[in-house]
Amino acid sequence: MYQDFRIIDFHVHFPARRRPVGRSDWQQAVEKVGQRRAGLLRAQSRAYNLEWRRAWGFPAPEAESPSDEEQADRWAAEVDRYGLDKVVFVTGGDNDHLAYLVGRHPDKFIGFAHHDPFEEDAAAELERAVAELGMRGYKVLAPALDRDLDDEVAFPVWEVAAKYEIPVLIHFGIMGAGGGLAYHPNISPLKLHNVAKAFPDVNFVVPHFGCTYIFDTLQLCWACRNVHVDTSGSNQWIRWMPQEWTVQRLYRKYLETIGADRILFGTDSSWFPRGFAVRYLQDQIRDLVYLGAGHETMQKILADNAARLLKLET
Ligand SMILES: [Zn+2]
Numbered sequence: 001m002y003q004d005f006r007i008i009d010f011h012v013h014f015p016a017r018r019r020p021v022g023r024s025d026w027q028q029a030v031e032k033v034g035q036r037r038a039g040l041l042r043a044q045s046r047a048y049n050l051e052w053r054r055a056w057g058f059p060a061p062e063a064e065s066p067s068d069e070e071q072a073d074r075w076a077a078e079v080d081r082y083g084l085d086k087v088v089f090v091t092g093g094d095n096d097h098l099a100y101l102v103g104r105h106p107d108k109f110i111g112f113a114h115h116d117p118f119e120e121d122a123a124a125e126l127e128r129a130v131a132e133l134g135m136r137g138y139k140v141l142a143p144a145l146d147r148d149l150d151d152e153v154a155f156p157v158w159e160v161a162a163k164y165e166i167p168v169l170i171h172f173g174i175m176g177a178g179g180g181l182a183y184h185p186n187i188s189p190l191k192l193h194n195v196a197k198a199f200p201d202v203n204f205v206v207p208h209f210g211c212t213y214i215f216d217t218l219q220l221c222w223a224c225r226n227v228h229v230d231t232s233g234s235n236q237w238i239r240w241m242p243q244e245w246t247v248q249r250l251y252r253k254y255l256e257t258i259g260a261d262r263i264l265f266g267t268d269s270s271w272f273p274r275g276f277a278v279r280y281l282q283d284q285i286r287d288l289v290y291l292g293a294g295h296e297t298m299q300k301i302l303a304d305n306a307a308r309l310l311k312l313e314t
Contacts, residue, residue, distance in 0.1 A: 002083045002281065005299055008306040009084060009276070011169070011207055011232035011266025014075070014092025014101060015061075016068050025144075025176060041179065048178025052236055056279065061271040068093070068101055071272070076105040078276040085303055086110055086312070087276075088266075090139040090169055095125065099133035110310060112137040112169065118147050123156035130164045136310050137167045142186035143175040149186045150194040158199045167203045167309040169230070173211025174237065189227075190216045196224035203309050205230050205264060209250045212237045221258045228305070229254060231284060232266030248287035260297040264305050 001007075029038040053060065065071060079087060090112045092098035102111040113129035115122060117140055129135040138161055142149050149170070161168050172189040175181045185191070189206045190213075196204055207230045210217030221227045231251070238245040254263055265284065267277040288298050307313075 003285070004295075005285075006303040007082070007084045007265070007281065008303040008310075008312075009087045009267050009269065010205070010264040010306045011230050011268050012075075012087045012089050013268070013270040014068075014089040014098060015065060015071055015271045016091075016093035016097060016101070017065065025181075045176065045179030052178060052234065055236070056234055058277075059273050062273060065272065068097070069104065072101045072104045072109075074272060074275065076108050079105075079108040082276050082278055082281075084108075084276070087269075088112065088137070088306070088310070090114065090137070095129040095133055095135065099129070099135060102134070110137075111135050112139045114139040116145065117154040117157040118145060118151070122154065123160050126157055126160045127164075130160070130166060135166075137169060140168065140170045141175060142170050142172050142191060143181050143184035145186055149191045154195075155198065158195060158202055161202045162199055165201075165311070167205055167228075169205045169207060171207055171211070172216075173208065173213050177236070187213075188216045189213050189220050192227065193220055193223060196220065196227050200224070200226050202226060203228060205309075207266065208233050208235055208237070208268075209247075209254065212241060214241075214245075214250070214253070218253075218257055221262065225262075228262040228264055228309070229258070230264045230266040231301070232280070233268035234280065246287075247284065248290060251284070251287050251293075252291055255291070255293070255297070260293075260300045261305060263301045264309070265302045 026038060026042060029041055075087065086108060088110045089098060089102065091114045092101060092111065095113050095115065098111045102109040113126050113135040115125055126138055147153065170192060172187060189210055192204060203226055205228045206217055209229050209231060217229060235247050235250065238247065267280045269275065269277045
């Protein structure tokens with residue numbers, strides 16, 4: 001327990017040394033614009049990252065990190081330290097690797113499958129990840145895909161999600177934070193509309209309150225009751241909106257429209273020495289208290305909704 005709340009962090013990235021299969025963003029940038037220009041792009045991102053860490057008082061990620069096994073044990077210690085119920089690793093190397101790491105602390109960790117829904121045999125891989133590896137959800141980065149998210153080629157993948165009743169977390173909006181990717185055919189959460197309509201039996205989750213796409217996310221949630229949001233990260237994107245937004249206002253807007261049953265707490269934590277980004281939890285509890293949210297509403301957001309989607313006992 002943290003204070004008197006059960007907490008499930010629905011959005012954490014395991015800081016794996018092994019990268020997910022496929023080319024990294026920077027490899028792709030080098031292929032597109034060459035080494036020198038990719039270096040300039042990388043410097044732009046670094047400048048934004050430094051500014052963000054300064055604003056939040058976050059330390060720099062370790063230059064040398066220990067083995068993934070040790071990182072898993074450090075994460076298990078974070079779960080104990082803050083009295084968390086569970087953390088959900090939405091990525092962490094490839095599916096086999098993350099399943100292996102989750103297996104070190106199965107009472108504390110939950111793993112999601114993460115692979116391109118348009119790769120060959122993507123549906124079979126999701127089925128294997130769930131049925132054999134014990135993954136309990138599926139993570140997709142929409143602006144990293146080469147095809148439109150609602151392309152029917154990927155429908156067999158959503159069919160597997162329906163069969164196993166697993167939640168699907170799909171990132172929309174700027175990818176890679178400041179200096180990242182802000183323009184892509186899959187940038188808007190409304191790209192999920194046709195998929196969410198075709199699969200009303202699948203629970204989809206749009207992270208970071210929609211990551212700038214507030215209007216699109218609200219429209220999507222209004223059209224499709226099977227769409228949820230998570231609250232993860234610093235939500236620094238509110239700085240880059242033409243209107244004045246705060247996380248507290250986001251909470252109020254989403255509570256007023258989609259309701260407490262479809263909002264899931266997350267932090268987007270990953271690296272050490274930061275570990276669990278407790279500041280987001282503290283800030284968001286304060287925001288909810290200031291909004292006058294009662295214990296039941298807060299408990300839904302902080303753990304119960306996640307437990308329901310993940311089919312954990314409450
Ligand atoms: Zn994330």
